[in-house]
Amino acid sequence: MTSASQGWDRLGGGGQGALVLAVDFDGSTRQEATFRDLARLLPDRLDVWHAVPPTADLERADQYLAWWLxxxxxxxxxxxxxxxYCAGGVYAAALADAIELRQEVRPEVVLFNPGSPNTATLSRDLFGALGSMTALNEDERQRFRQRAEEVAKHCAGDFAALAEEFCAVYVDASRIAFDRWGIEGEVGDELMGLFRAYTRYLSAARQLERQPRWVDALSINSADHEGGFTDRETSFDASRADLLRSPAVAAAVTATLTVSS
Structure with missing residues (x-):
């Protein structure tokens, strides 16, 4: 990161090239490549900035969009x-709509494994976070997984309720792991707050209704992603975890953005 504005961090480029915005929730504990990895593979003529989540506890999608705009x-x-990326694709498409109204030219929209978040999204990310807590032994991780599975059955597709219950599971598991890692209370609280902020980000994304122009975006999907979010799609022989660090993906993004800019 070489520069920052209040709502955006620069990931790559020298500040003079084509302005590229990237939306994902950074610091969500997911064990996947991020736009930081992708930016390292892109040429300096692309000035890439990453969205910074608002510090306030926002609940509405329009508040997130207003903050970034x-x-x-x-x-x-x-x-x-x-x-x-992922749920960030929904925000990115909505941002493109708003930016088009401002500048009268629609920016190129490139989405990676896009989709509106659902309960499966929450489950995948919680289980991924639990798996990364190496301070817990396997029996402890399994107990937290079972608790999460029971909660998921009880919530029966209620996203808001599941998000709240999953936060409780994450907090309880984190307290044990952070104590064993020697992470101080204030730092631990901040890390636990990130997961809660991430679930709010997902919940707000669900409020955004699909718009007609969204299907015109280019979707770049991993081999294990179902697809179907846009009319233009291309898949790569890369896992979800490695999609944003794939040189082949970076080459495709560079080619697409060079033409559009």
Whole structure:
């Protein structure tokens, strides 16, 4: 990171090239490559900025969008492209709609494994977080997994209720792991707060309704992603975890954005 605005961090580029925005929730404990990995593989002529979640406890999608729009980097300059990963793809598409109204030219939209978040999203990410807590032994991790599975059955598809219950599971598991790792209370509270903020981010994304132009975006999918979010799709022989660090994916993104900018 070489520079920052309030709502965006620069990931790559020298500040003079095509302005590219990328939306994902950084620091969500997921064990997957991020836009930071992708930016390292992109040329300097692409000035890549990553969305920073608002510090306030927001609950509505329009509040997230307003935060990012009000703090756009290189104010007044044309946005060439908007990227989005997973649930960030929903936000990215909505941002592109708003940016198009401002600059009268639609930025190129490139989405990676896009989709509106659902209960499966929450389960995948919680189990991934539990798996990364190496301070817990396997029996302890399994007990937390079983607790999460029971909660999922009880919530029966209620996303908001499941998010709240999963936060409780994450907090209880984290307290044990952080204590064994020697992580101080204040730092541990901050890390646990990140997971709660992530679930709010997912919940808000579910409020965004699909718009007609979203199908025109390019979806770049991993081999294990179902697809179907847009009309333009391409899949790569890469896992979900490695999608954003794949040189082949970076080459495809570079080619797409070079043409559009």
């Amino acid at each position: 009000e703090t756009l980097p290189r104010s007044g300059e044309r946005v060439s492209a908007v990227l989005g």
